[in-house]
Amino acid sequence: MPAFPTDPARRQWRGTVLLTSALLLALLPVRSGTPEGPHLEEVLARDFLSVHTRNTPTTYYEGRQGPTGFEYELVRRFANHLGVSLTLDADHHIQGVLDAVREEGDLGAAALPLDPTLEGLLFSRPIMLLQPLLVYRRDLHPPETIAELDGLEIGTLRGSGADRVLRELQTEHPELSWKESVALEVADLLGQVARGNLDAAVVFEHQFRLNRLFFPEVEDGFTLGKPLSLAWAFPAGRGLGLVNAANRFLDDLRRDGELDALVASYFGHDDYLEYVGARIFIQQARERLPHYAELFREAARNTRFDWKLLAAVGYQESHWDPKATSPTGVRGLMMLTNATSGDLGVDNRLDPAQSIHGGARYLRELKNRLPESITDEDRLYMAMAAYNVGLGHLYDARRITEQRGGDPDQWRDVRESLPLLQERKWHSQTRHGYARGGEPVIYVRNIRRYYEILAYLDRSQEQFHELNARLPDGDDSDVFQLVPPNT
Incomplete structure (x- = not known):
């Protein structure tokens, strides 16, 4: 679902x-x-x-x-x-x-x-409006009505407004019961559902939309009550x-x-990674990434990138598979071409350390070669696009952007022009010709999403450990207060 x-x-x-x-x-x-x-x-x-x-x-x-x-x-x-x-x-x-x-x-x-x-x-x-939403753990039978919540461990945040809606619903459904917390936030609550400490939670729809990629084990159920006002x-x-x-x-x-x-x-905005993709990504972030995380950190220190960004590029390229090989001959964890490897001094593309350090240096080189007029995140996104499609095709897309009245220094405008490299009307006017220009747009978009997830996991790891330490042997009495049925 x-x-x-x-x-x-x-x-x-x-x-x-x-x-x-x-x-x-x-x-x-x-x-x-x-x-x-x-x-x-x-x-x-x-x-x-x-x-x-x-x-x-x-x-x-x-x-x-x-x-x-x-x-x-x-x-x-x-x-x-x-x-x-x-x-x-x-x-x-x-x-x-x-x-x-x-x-x-x-x-x-x-x-x-x-x-x-x-x-x-x-x-x-x-x-803006706040629409309460019931979310539940994916391995449960999908609840569709309030009556089907009977027997489920449900949590919410006290004072958020969602608790007020539950109390209003309890007047019509006196059997309804839930737990409230003043110590948690929405991400903690969804984490409780994902880890099985709760069966379901009531949050607001926009909060779930913003957090759902980080919790692919949690599913959208049904809305509760009327919208509140922020x-x-x-x-x-x-x-x-x-x-x-x-x-x-x-x-x-x-x-x-x-x-x-x-x-x-x-x-x-729509989330570009569906649940299946996010679930696989998080699973591999926990299983594969630890083998290479220190290499990414070391490469990041040497090239002044965020290590999580380099890791996101590595996942987009190979799913962190050091032996990955494409039909076009690019190989390794960072999928370097033979020519690029030679320029970077990488003599074994299948060696994870050489591949990660080589890929990081290549991304830094691309970013440094861009015109000084491109700044901040626009510079990073265009360097990432060039990593995928090549610097020449990126320059072609920038020229098309100018022809169309856009700003060639803004990624939001260049990403609209890149797919035009697939159309003869446009690529026939360029120096480097045809390119699968839609791919770098998706490429950058995915890396940004992967980075967001890694940043969230990294930021939350210590918080989750602290929360778990407060719940020995399933005791959550210091985190939640039970609101019993009104019968």
């Missing part, structure tokens, strides 16, 4: 519900009749906005190019809008964010569900000045289409 069913009726229904709800939520009025208060003036006077958040893929985390995440991007833009700097405290879980906002912070941006019943807090207009939290009692400023800022983003574009950028 695919992670997100492709049934057109279901997909259209979900889209219609979310769009309709979003339009209605956007029209909610800002609270009026309350003095603006000193809060906004305080922020402007001290020249910084203090934001409390959570360190998760959907909120804020340190990426390869620095801080990133959907809510980080929003609050960064809001701070810029106010003309102040941004200070961020991400050392929180959900309740910690709410407590910090009440006591000291300006704003909480942490995938918080809008809940006007919470004391001491005010909320912004809704930013919003920012502000301290009550300091007036509505900052709240109203945030609402105006969000209204402008929505009206200009920037908010929808940001949501689509972080949560709306």
Whole structure:
């Protein structure tokens, strides 16, 4: 069963519900009749906005190019809008964010569900919708109704809003029972399901979409209840000045289409690796990669690359098989050609150490040879594409990009031109002629996905060990609190 069913009726229904709800939520009025208060003036006077958040893929985390995440991007833009700097405290879980906002912070941006019943807090207009989703371990019989959850170990995060939906459902289905945690995050929860400590979990749909490649053992079940609203939290009692400023800022983003574009950028893309591919990749990352990880690290130190990026290239080339050979004669773990091997001084392409070090040096050489006008990730992606299709064909695609009015220094434009090298209309005008130009586009796309998974596994390894250490002999009483049936 695919992670997100492709049934057109279901997909259209979900889209219609979310769009309709979003339009209605956007029209909610800002609270009026309350003095603006000193809060906004305080922020402007001290020249910084203090934001409390959570360190998760959907909120804020340190990426390869620095801080990133959907809510980080929003609050960064809001701070810029106010003309102040941004200070961020991400050392929180959900309740910690709410407590910090009440006591000291300006704003909480942490995938918080809008809940006007919470004391001491005010909320912004809704930013996006949060649809609760039941996910389950792949080896179970797929549950399709709430009644089929009876007897399953289900977990969720307290205060996330998903727990509120479960409590509402329990009034109609009193036999419903689950466990709640204040100490875990979504990735931890999905890890519990994947490892068999839980049978199922309730998270939000966009959270699962962003995490599902890392947990191919976890499957999409069915949605629960009505969508909630993600919003920012502000301290009550300091007036509505900052709240109203945030609402105006969000209204402008929505009206200009920037908010929808940001949501689509972080949560709306399709995952390019299907479950089967991701499951095989993670399995081989655990079984094969340890034999070569130190070689990748050593090569990375010598060539100033992230070792996980080199490992991702190696997997895309050979699935970490040191004896791999293609019909065209490229061989070894990094699949070097005979000519390239000679240039690099690699005399045995089937030797893993020589292949990995040679491939890393070749990628560095390609990156160094690109024009200085190509910078940052665009430079890396084009070097990776050249590793696959050759530098000459990449230059041809850059020239086609210019002819078509695009920017030859931007990967997003060059990747649109590369497949045109397969069409006579275009390749007949180039210096190097025909190339299977669609392949480097897929090649770079896959490596980026493999890198994301390796980065996640590397980042989470210590966290998972710590969590497992807290669960001796299956005792999870310090992590979860049981919500019993209401009977």
